[in-house]
Amino acid sequence: MVRNRQNIYMVFICVLSLFLLFLHFPFQVGELSNWVLIYTFIGAILLLNHFSVILPSGNFLSMDSALYLACIFLYGINVPLLALILSSFVFFFIRFKMEWWKHLFNFSNYSIMIVSTYYMFIASGGKVGNIDVTNLWPYTISLTVYFLLNLVLMWLYLFLASKLSIRNVFQKLTKKDDVKEAFLSYLCTLVLSLVMTIVIHEQPIFGIFLFISLSITLSLAFSKVFSLYKHEETRAQKDFLTGLNNHGYFKQTLDEFIKRSEYEDPFSIVLLDLDDFKKYNDFNGHVQGDELLTFFGGFISEKIKDHTFIAARYGGEEFAIIMPETTQEQAKMFMDKIRKEYNETPFKGVEILPLGCLSFSAGITEYEKGTYGASELLARADKALYYAKAEGKNNCQIYKEGRFHHKGHQIKEEIDGLEQQLQIFLSKDIYTYQHSKRVFRYAVDISDQLDLSEEEKRRLILGALIHDIGKIEIPRDIINKKGKLQVHEWEMMKKHVTYGKEILSSVKKYDDLLPLVELHHERYDGKGYPYGLKGENIPKLARILCIIDSFDAMTTERPYQKTKTFTEAIEELRKCSGQQFDPVFVEPFIKMVEHGDR
Template sequence: MFIYLLGISLYFWKSDFFSQSVEDWALIYMLSASVLLLSYFTIHLPPKDNSFSMDSAIYLASIFLYGISLTINVLFVSIIIELMYKKRVAPWKHVFNFSMYCIMIIGAYYSFLLFGGKVGEINIYNLFPYMISLLVYFSLNIFLIFLFFFFSGQMFKGTFDAGILKEACISYSVTLLLSLVLTILLNEQGFFGLFLFTVLVVLLSFVFRKFLYLYRDVSERANKDHLTGLYNHGFFKEALNEHFSDAKKLQQPFCLALLDLDDFKKYNDRNGHLQGDKLLQFFGNLLRTGIEDKNYIAARYGGEEFALLMPNTTKEEAHVFLDRLRKQVNDTYFPGVEHVPYRCLSFSCGIAEMEKGMYDSGELIHKADQALYYAKAQGKNNVQIYNEQHNICLDEIKFKQDLDTLEQQIKFFLSKDVYTYRHSKRVFKYALEFSKQLDLTDHEKQTLILGALIHDIGKIEVPRDILNKEEKLTSHEWEIVKKHVTWGKEIVAAEKQFDDLIPLVELHHERYDGKGYPYGLKGQEIPKLARILSIIDSFDAMTTERPYQCTKTFEEAIAEIERCAGTQFDPLYAKMFIEFIQTNYLPRLQGQAPS
């Protein structure tokens, strides 16, 4: 209401509606016509079809040449005409736009005068007043929109992010440039200059729109799977990362579902690959039809496996939807499916919902894959939500196999850096013992233990002379060492079975206060197991002899952890680890640190 009253009051204050001359009204009508044309022919920019109108360039040029009264009358006439032909738009929205533009135009006008601008004169040697007026115009626009969202109760996180502001800055910079061009054309050629400017911008609108359509067509071809018509794996990964980031920022639910056609190999073997391709195409059409009224993205993940991105959807809602889709697929006949075990077309499906502690979309894929694995183990043709208790891949036998595999991996350090090998084994031992005292699931304990063993695997990529250097590292050498977490992530990611260990390998040098690396994550943003491993890793580093570092006793290391609880370390787990060391190690050591 404040914006409405202020804008309308400013208009009546500065309009001089009845004192305009006939020549002024002819100019007002011509400028209003150009405003309406440019509002209709917006300029579209790929890749996200961001569009902006050049009507603001006309208002600014009018300020520079004709002053405030004529300019806000141009605004008034254009809004009245819009009100007549845009009847579907609520009248209050027209009034709000009018009020907002009034405030922006008057603010820009007085800032132009305040910084030395003169109406009717073009000073190309002093562009400062023009730039200031645009800055005020732009700032008022952002501020008024912010107020609207805030007081209407529609404000949410992410309304004004860096990307939106950057795009707005670019469009307004173009607006300033074109407003100066129009000012010169109007000053030199009058109505003909206005005509040239309007035609130029309309042609630019057509060209950019054509370019956008061409870009979309090429992108569509590059992003689509040629067989099923669904999105391909590459587009799926990009869209997943984007939706994951948005859902995390806006704190909205987000689910990923992986679907696998049951017994597809058997169908292929019996009916041939050409018929198998037709089945994939047929299922792709069923999937596309099933989600056409939803804001979901369907993609061919690979082979006979498909993926669904489900924004603003909880795992329970996803389960209801996909189970209903599964039954519809069961009831849809396709030639040859009567010879597969279920005698109908069917799929197995795993669902994973984004959780608060997740920092990477790869975790979501891994959990959805685990749920899909469980769905297959349950006899196929069913839908399963990821559940820690159903994680049958990391049972005791699998844990032993993984442990043997990872121990072989770190033996590479024996020939390159014995310290890192022994450090990894000690951290592994601490994690094995400490995990028994933590309130963790069996899967979390196994992940912590395996992650402790492999956490420094990235140091294999660090040059030997840096790893074994006896003097203190230079800043350049230290930057190289810090990259071991990224290199470690890449090494571990190459083996899909170890995806759960990636957060521990990559994030064990993050700090609770946000001053760690590689991302500067803070507090609960750091996965729980990585926070625990950070304490164990630091404790062993402090109590182990290094050439360039004084070794601390266990008591001194405990004091250091206690001092850094809440800054470097999670205070809860720091306290628990201190109690663990005091209970299990100090009595045995009798005050002597291990060699």
């Protein structure tokens, strides 16, 4: 279906292009000097396509667009069209490895842009051959049409050639950096086309020669700079010992994968640890230990070279892999396969290891909608890795909530530790302290009513207790203000979720509570803060906490809000179910409250 749509679109563009060419046939060129100019243009176009200017993103900018625009401004429609036809014919034979339909489609796009730009130039008051630098509007409007047509034709092709929605394709094409780069490149094209127009008008052949010389010089200079930049960038991204990517590059790449994961295929991550590396290092020495790390880096690189996987040294003897378009089950199969190959690989000094061979343990998890960024994903993989170690090492484990539960006394110790953090509210804001304790008790009760794993119960209970910790940073006069908050005061109050995240981030053991602290004011309909997340993009436990937090806020005395009765608050929950609150969890909470389980 996608392929058929793409083919129909390309046929339509080609037919439209042929129709426009037919309307202008035969091309009136005139005297012999114009033919000399056309051949010069063709040679220039071929050279400009070969010596493209490389941009910071790695994309290429061909200067031939500036040449076509200058032709339009100086000679009208016939010269650029004829130059396009003849140069495309030459390209067909030079780039013989390229499919014929790509040549035709590329030619069709250019011809549509050239014809449309010419008529827009005339319609906006431009006069062919008459250079008026005091009135740049016709030139600016013409280039804008050229730019927009290029963008639209490319956008439609990508949309029809992919399974993505219109919104997602548009998002991919309108990334901030890409848009900025495109704008600057086309601004350069406008300036260069005007400069070319003036120079060619005075000295046609010499002007083209001068422009080509400048373009080739820029192309070579930019290529050299880009090569040096990529070399330094690669050095900054690589771990010198193993040859793999380093920790910083891995985290940056993982963040990028998570940002675009809403509309692309799923991916999995793996954290793996070389078993008994410390023992190997202590017995054989650090030099031999470094050799083992170097060997393992090469081993992993070899195993993933035929895949789109991204491997990195995460730290010490710990490594990480991002596996695009791979489910956690597929990731486990792959990791088990290479683990067994690693077991069978001979290496100096392994006889002192407990297993008598090289081995590693791995924790695997798959990105799920609503995951709270890289910290939660890595925390899940780390817990799976911990379980793999606990299972005797030399195995790979997929993260499963129920498998990684915490014993009751451990939760109690964590609760006691977090309650000490709340003590500061006793002197500054007694309301927030009491509110946090009530929300905590609600969370304890509702966690037994819902189908949650032990780990989810733990996170909900602890997150409920500490969810408003960021209010420590809010000025006392705003927290305790009587009456409605002003707009700037409300904006300050909303920042408590961000402050809370920053405070809790300093205690690494509570990274898994960050989603509840930062996102408990997100709304199911996407109108919450701080990010405006919607539906299941909000982590499940944050959606539950939103209901608990709102109910307690409605039913207890607050400085800037009237108190509701339980009945009124329940009516409000039902009224806002599916809007502010996740309807899946509203009724179970109401049932708990109505039965007096509070």
